[in-house]
Amino acid sequence: MSETGVCTEQIGCPDCGAIQALPPIRSGRLRCFRCRAVLERATGRPAGAALAFSTATLLFLIPANLLMLLGVYRDGVSLSVGLDAGVATIWHQGWAVTAITVALFAILFPFLRFGLLCAALAPVVLGRPQRWCGQAFRYAEALDVWSMPDVFLVGVAIGYSRLAVLTKVDIGAGGWCYVAAAILAMLTRATIERRRVWRSIANPPAAAGPDSLACSSCELLLTPEHEGRRCPRCAAPIRRRRPLAMQYALALTIAGLLFYPVANLYPMSELDWFAGKSAHWLFTAVIKLLQANLYVLGASVFITSITIPFVKLAGILYLCLSVRRRSRRHLVFKTRFYRAIDELGRWSTMDVFTIVVYLPLLQFGSLASAKVGIGMPALLAVVVLTMLASRAFDPRLLWDAAESAPA
Numbered sequence: 026m027s028e029t030g031v032c033t034e035q036i037g038c039p040d041c042g043a044i045q046a047l048p049p050i051r052s053g054r055l056r057c058f059r060c061r062a063v064l065e066r067a068t069g070r071p072a073g074a075a076l077a078f079s080t081a082t083l084l085f086l087i088p089a090n091l092l093m094l095l096g097v098y099r100d101g102v103s104l105s106v107g108l109d110a111g112v113a114t115i116w117h118q119g120w121a122v123t124a125i126t127v128a129l130f131a132i133l134f135p136f137l138r139f140g141l142l143c144a145a146l147a148p149v150v151l152g153r154p155q156r157w158c159g160q161a162f163r164y165a166e167a168l169d170v171w172s173m174p175d176v177f178l179v180g181v182a183i184g185y186s187r188l189a190v191l192t193k194v195d196i197g198a199g200g201w202c203y204v205a206a207a208i209l210a211m212l213t214r215a216t217i218e219r220r221r222v223w224r225s226i227a228n229p230p231a232a233a234g235p236d237s238l239a240c241s242s243c244e245l246l247l248t249p250e251h252e253g254r255r256c257p258r259c260a261a262p263i264r265r266r267r268p269l270a271m272q273y274a275l276a277l278t279i280a281g282l283l284f285y286p287v288a289n290l291y292p293m294s295e296l297d298w299f300a301g302k303s304a305h306w307l308f309t310a311v312i313k314l315l316q317a318n319l320y321v322l323g324a325s326v327f328i329t330s331i332t333i334p335f336v337k338l339a340g341i342l343y344l345c346l347s348v349r350r351r352s353r354r355h356l357v358f359k360t361r362f363y364r365a366i367d368e369l370g371r372w373s374t375m376d377v378f379t380i381v382v383y384l385p386l387l388q389f390g391s392l393a394s395a396k397v398g399i400g401m402p403a404l405l406a407v408v409v410l411t412m413l414a415s416r417a418f419d420p421r422l423l424w425d426a427a428e429s430a431p432a
């Protein structure tokens with residue numbers, strides 16, 4: 026314990042593996058001395074803020090999933106839908122895996138993440154952390170990238186702007202609750218001090234030494250005898266490096282490369298509307314948004330749906346090649362590039378979510394119908410495969426490979 030009353034901590038950097046002691050801070054960021062990764066981010070806000078925001082998110086998610094999201098009216102016919110209708114429409118059109126994936130990202134994972142976060146944070150804030158808090162917090166953190174209320178909200182905004190051109194659209198009570206839940210989810214992300222939470226759950230003395238190894242989930246330093254066992258703080262399996270990291274990352278990236286052209290060459294959705302038949306590709310969606318003077322949304326779709334998946338695929342191949350060649354060049358850049366593509370990849374699901382909202386609102390019997398194009402499940406496959414690939418890759422291998430390179 027330091028003079029300021031804040032516990033110091035020794036950890037292994039999750040991005041480069043360097044062992045270091047973190048001095049106590051009240052606010053600001055602490056970066057790794059070697060790879061510049063952010064190791065601790067302190068907001069200076071009370072510990073209860075993140076708990077309050079995550080509880081409010083959980084509460085708003087309930088009506089957001091039960092009430093009307095959007096409604097459309099055309100020639101005396103009205104149609105209103107909730108979140109489940111988009112999933113059901115995709116399912117009934119024969120895309121079961123796509124429907125299940127969308128339901129996991131937009132419905133189940135947000136509930137699980139914020140439920141686990143509330144369960145883990147409440148005893149910590151009350152000053153009575155329990156043994157199971159570490160495991161609950163680890164699962165909540167792992168679900169962070171897979172739970173996408175914020176991405177879904179932007180997807181809905183794009184779907185809304187596209188529909189508004191065609192017909193009158195109303196935002197329902199469920200839609201407003203989803204806006205509140207997504208904003209609160211972002212506030213939870215901004216206020217949570219993960220290092221402080223880990224220290225509050227348990228702060229056992231670190232086993233710092235030349236052979237010590239770090240837990241890949243909570244970064245606790247452990248003696249070599251812990252390899253193959255469970256972390257005493259978060260119960261994650263302890264391994265020096267992610268097993269078969271390169272093989273999994275390469276296999277998943279190659280699978281993603283096969284789907285990428287399909288996502289771009291085939292339509293995302295096909296519409297049989299009052300004005301005739303039409304289809305929309307990723308590129309035409311960008312052009313239509315730009316023509317409607319929605320420059321920010323157009324640029325967002327271009328960057329998230331076309332550019333980021335390509336940069337991720339090329340980036341993971343480049344990182345794997347770099348490890349294989351035992352390159353010692355640009356290690357800090359490569360480590361930060363890995364962190365960026367790992368965190369940004371989830372935004373590529375935005376256009377998929379747009380279609381989830383768009384589809385059920387255009388089912389007016391014989392008057393209008395819309396269906397999923399092959400491009401949509403292909404884009405979702407690229408996103409999931411690249412997210413799994415970046416999760417499988419271990420950036421510490423870049424530093425290991427550079428150290429083992431002949432001088």
Ligand SMILES: [Zn+2]
Binds near residue numbers: 039042057058060
């Ligand atoms: Zn580092």
Ligand SMILES: [Zn+2]
Binds near residue numbers: 244245
């Ligand atoms: Zn751990």
